[in-house]
Amino acid sequence: MSPGVAADGPPRVDLPYRLFGRARGVAxxxxxxxxxxxxxxxxxxxxxxxxxxxxxxxxxxxxxxxxxxxxxxxxxxxxRIDVFVVLDLSGSMAFGRKADGRDPVADLCAAIAHAAIRGQDRFGMIAAGPRRRAEMAMRATRRAGAPDDVWRRVIEADASGRGVSGLLSAVEELPQRRSLVFFVSDFLMPEPELEDLLGKLWRHDVAPIVVRSSAAETRLPRFGLVETRDLETGRRKLVLMRRSLREKWLAQARKRRAALDLAFRRHGRPAFDLIDRFDPDAFADHLLSGGV
Structure with a gap:
């Protein structure tokens, strides 16, 4: 499967998602x-x-x-079912934009919207970080122009602030009827907040998508000065990277990812890792293998 990606537009791909169990509805x-x-x-x-x-x-x-x-x-x-993207817009999600102008999160969200509408389903989006982002919200729709609208909104969004308190309140606005919810975040949040978020989504079929950066996790020098910056607070710190510290950071990243996987599986399904760019073939393989 090859995406039809315009230089300045969202990818248009068909994704083989499905709802676990049987849907409820007459449409x-x-x-x-x-x-x-x-x-x-x-x-x-x-x-x-x-x-x-x-x-x-x-x-x-x-x-x-x-x-x-x-x-x-x-x-x-x-x-038909309702398909939603719940998007984390806290400050730690600000690393996604690439030098070529592509934004993997925007590409992912637009691809999900396109697939949902082509599949006769309705698509909606909720986005929040420390506060609810009303300008980002989209009510469930089958409008043909929704993928372009989603792509533009995410491209223009400013991820900022610390915490996910706005997201905790925003997910309560999802419909009561069981929906397929793609939860997009880097999940750099305390475990109690993650469990609270997943608990609030108990009635829905939740498909987690972990946004990651290979530069932050694996492309660390073995020795040298590295400037780090907390995207949520803006604080900068100069660190002398050495082999032992590098191995410690990588081990912590692996441990965090394993803990996330356990949490997601307790709530129903494994996560997809969105690393650096949106690969529609890899995402489709994940969906086909049981991710959705």
Whole structure:
């Protein structure tokens, strides 16, 4: 699969996401849903007394019924779902913009919006950090121009501030109906806040996406002066990097990622690592392998 990416526009890719379990709803869509319907795969034959719909009568099955009853075809119900991106815009997320102007988070969010709308689903977005970002929010929509709108909003967004208190309150505005929620963050937050966030999303199918930087985690010099900066507070610090300190930092990064994975699996599914750039093929493989 190759994305059709314009130099100044979002990627347009089809992503094979799905909702774990059966959807609830009556609007026709692509997801297996509770109950019988007319737009899914054939399930079984039923008596016309059980399902009084003369349009579904199966003549051959009725003729061969030893009891002489009329048989109708019963089909699986398929419905649309709501797909949301919950985006962390705290200051630590400010590292994503690349020298070529691409923003991997913007590309990811636009690709999800494009796939949702092409798949007959509705797409929405909530973004917050220390405070709710009303200008970033999008109500669930099937509007064709939504992917471009999402891409532009994320490109222009200013990730700033410390903490995710705004995100904790913003997720309460998600609909009550079970939705597929792509939770995009670097997850550089205390464990109690992470558990609180995931706990507030208990009724939804949550797909975590961990935004990471290879420069910050693996491209550290073995020896030399390194200037570090806290993106949330703006504080700078000059560090003498040496082999032992480098190994300690890398070990801490691996430990943090392993702890995140345990937390995500407790709440239902593994995370996808968005490292440096958005790779639609890798994301699609993750979805196909059970990530969504």
């Amino acid at each position: 026709p869509g692509a997801h297996r849903a509770i109950g019988a319907g007319f737009n899914g795969a054939f399930l079984r034959h039923a008596s016309i007394l059980e399902m009084p719909d003369a349009r579904r009568i199966d003549v051959r099955a009725s003729i061969t019924d030893p009891f002489g009853g009329l048989k109708v075809r019963r089909f699986e119900h398929r419905a």
